[in-house]
Amino acid sequence: MQLWLIPLLPFAGFVINGLFGRRFSKGVVNLFAIGSVVLSFAWVLKTVLGLGDITSPHVEHYFTWIQSGNFTLNCDFAVDRLTEVMLLVVTGVGSLIHIYSIGYMAHEHGPNFGGYYRFFAYLNLFMFFMLVLVLGANFLVLFVGWEGVGLCSYLLIGFYFDKKFATDAGNKAFIVNRIGDFGFALAMFYIFKSFGSLDFGTVFQKAPGAPESALTLIGLLLLLGATGKSAQIPLYVWLPDAMAGPTPVSALIHAATMVTAGVYMTARSWPIYTHAPAAMETIAVIGIATAFFAATIGIAQNDIKKVFAYSTVSQLGYMFVGVGCGAFGAGIYHLVTHAFFKALLFLGSGSVIHALSGEQDLRNMGGLRKHTPWTFWVMMCAGVAIAGIPPFAGFFSKDAILLAAYHHAPWMYWLGTITAGITAFYVFRAMFLAFFGEYRGHEHHPHESPAVMLAPLVVLAALSLAGGYIFKVPQFLSTVFPPIEEGEDMTLVAISVAAGVLGIFLAWLMYVAQPRLADSLSIKGLYQLVYNKYFVDEIYDTTVVKPVVGGSRVLLWRVADVGIIDGLANGIASRARDIGVVLRSLQSGNIRSYAAWVLFGSVLLIVAMGMAAGGGIR
Amino acid sequence: MDVILFLVFAIIAVVSAVNVVVQTHPISSAVSLIGVMGSLAVLYLLLGGEFIAAAQVIVYAGAVMVLFIFVILLLNAGAESKSGRSFMVQLLGVPLLIALLGLLAFFVQRLFPRGVSVHFGGFTGGTAQAVGKALFTTYLLPFEVTSLLILIAILGAIVLARKEID
């Protein structure tokens, strides 16, 4: 099947553009960058069609990476239906976003077309790592991809490296991710200790027989990694700041693909989780809490990208609820539909920002549906999809999750439904503020985006509308995951749809019909709390960051590094010099003192000889 | 008789040696040293070293000490001044000196509680004939080497001490 071609094509694009891109024209850069990703997508299609209805994974072995004692680790790629779904999403949506970027990044300032080639090189590198992550047949290859996408995220968030807030955001993303990665690494150690291997096949075969405490620990540690990568409580704080990167980056990495890696990893590890109920419960609780929490923050944000960033955190929470309630297929289903409409929302906001030459604040927008009609309509498609209006994509996936939540624990269903309402509210709040009413900004010519940017948007809009209907993901994945009790309850469905409609209505009411209603309804303290994201960043700063930095500066730097290590090194040198000074005083130039020393030596010798011959003298 | 001989000349030697060390003017030290060498020559005779005794008087007392006196006269060296003492020397020197003397005395006493007794004529192997025989058979090589050494010394002394020819 030549699976290796799938990640290697983007990697080739990265190498060519990275090494030679600065000499290429934009057209040549595009050729390698977009061409490699589109070719990779084509190869994925060929692989999927070639494998047909597989029920067990198709594994390809490339080389033995680690051989140490009785631990063997191979660099293997494996494809089963779950992998196929992920591959299609990553390469498909990835290709669309690459095409979009041609238009979005066309007018950057600076040398080499503002780092045009660098952007596409990093984007290709990201695709490579993401595909390695998805194709990996053992935890370590997955981890390689995991770390790699983290690196690319850092590089791309900090793409405008001359802006401090961008580089700070990149640092924050990487460092917070690192905490999660620490959990992942510990999980891998424990997996090896428990099962003697990191291979998916071996581990998942042995998992049912392992003690529950071990599985729970592994599950929780893997979850820690997932919360870092997929921006759940408590490690979600990097995602809103990551909006400092260019909008296509937000769409690709922080909506459709990288942040879903955590969901993919936990879904892939379902044999571990199904035998560790405590860990699965934790996943569900964290998921629903994050979903609700992030949604409440989203309703008060003014930066259009931040609204959708918190929306991403919230929707990822939904996916984890699905996984945590045992509905793995539903979780992946929502991953797919979310990729469609969230990428569309971000790319659409990119289009809006492009139309307004860089304006991102909702308060300075308004009435744009006259100026950018295409953008308006595709955004509407995304909006109804995310609000869960039937028969569009979001409805099917969100409903599957909520149903499973109800059967698992009803309170999760109710909280999820409320969150769905809030979701619809804040998404349409953003829509109404941007596209309706009077234009409140300063841009003289808000202009529609070029075709190269609009075409992917249209494709994504079509997918957002019809995708749920066309791609019946849970049925497709039914051979991979354990079955779950289906219980179609029309009442529950109706309630959740009603919540969505109510949210849209409230938003219309507050931002179109009666704008002054918004101000009069807001409770000052509550609004400040939510607008400032519950001060979580500030709390983290005082409780974690400042003590660590301060402790590191005082203890590790001053005491350990300067005091002990430098002190040791310099101290040895100083002592050597002091000994030298003492010895130097012997060279007084005074012949008589030399004579005295000679006498001293000879007396010692006489004593020594006398003692050596001591027996004879007696 | 031998004892008296020994004691007399031993005391002369010690007193002269003390004088060498104690006198301030170098010329007095030089003359005392001649005295030491002379008494030592007598002691050599007591020990049967006829050749050595003669060599001592001729070479040491007669040549080397005369050289010393010539140099003292040439340099017009005066009495030594009293100023400047080396602290290190005094700190180390006195105890070490006492230690040295004590150690040597100790070992001598230990090694020779009884030992051989010396009387005049007890050893007759120190004649010129015996010395010469050993010198030209067993010790031929050192003999030749020392002749070379003397040659080098002569050359060195001449080079070092001559005036610049200008």
Next chain:
Amino acid sequence: MAEVPISWFLTLSAILFALGVAGFLFRRNIITVFMSIELMLNAVNLTFVTFSYQLKQVNGHLFSFFVMVVAAAEAAVGLAIILTIFKNRSTLQIDDIDSMKN
């Protein structure tokens, strides 16, 4: 008649040697220092001859002979050096010749 114990000779030699060391350490005039060295050499000569008597061999005399030869050569060269030093520094104080200091 009465015989001299051999240890007396050795003691005398030790005393002379110690006196030579004392002179070497405590005198400041170069020439006096040199003479103390000669004193030490003489003491050693006495020791050699004494042991030669005890062992009834002539080797000790031979050693003494060579010591004398070398002492003579050394005295010649050493005094020449002293002359040169005096020419250059006009001092015979051993403490003033310390250009090798530190």
